[in-house]
Amino acid sequence: MSDIRVKICGLRTEADVAAVARAGAAYAGFVFFAKSPRNLSLAQARVLALAAPVGLAKVALVVDAEDAALDALVEAVPLDMLQLHGHESPDRVAALRARYGLPVMKAVGVADEGDLAALFDYSTVADQLLIDAKPPKGAALPGGNGLSFDWRLVAQRRWLRPWMLAGGLTPANVAEAIRRTNARQVDVSSGVESAPGVKDAAKMAAFVAAARG
Secondary structure, eight states: OTTOEEEEEOOOSHHHHHHHHHHTOSEEEEEEOTTSTTBOOHHHHHHHHHHSOTTOEEEEEESSOOHHHHHHHHHHSOOSEEEEOSOOOHHHHHHHHHHHOOOEEEEEEESSGGGTHHHHHHHTTOSEEEEEEOOOTTOSOSSOSOOOOOGGGTTTOOOSSOEEEOSSOOTTTHHHHHHHHOOSEEEESGGGEEETTEEOHHHHHHHHHHHHO
16 A cells, blocks of 8 residues: 555644655645634645745635635645645636645545545546535534544545545554545644644654555
């Protein structure tokens, strides 16, 4: 599984970025959502993005952000990808991809078979898909809740674009998740933390090692 690509999301310090790079992850995720304990200001994110070594893709997670906020984000922070984690429509995804000239990853929450149709819709406009556990009704966060979903729903399936598995992954279960779904990319946030928003370097290293097996 050495070709598995890992994204670690919700980084908040330069030490986090260094630990992610040292562990061998492919993507570093920065969160721009005020309700999240992982939220960053543009100034904080710029420092982290500039500290990222060449080859570590810098991904900005946003939730139903308006153009003005995204304009400011893209101008201030050197990014490699936008991750849309809200209720953005396929048309909105296509428009943002064209507006900024950046690859776009669209997150889709999955709880049952009925949620899979959206993956096909978004695969026609996004560069990548992130398949996450659908947050429970009334949840404050659209992701990063440490919840998983029934992996059998996506096992051995293919879409028009590369996809990434998320939702409740930890160093203890990521290898099993990959084996059962055949995912080639995985995403983690709360599963490598010692407290909400506080990344644990040892857990991050263990997650990447387990994923790449």
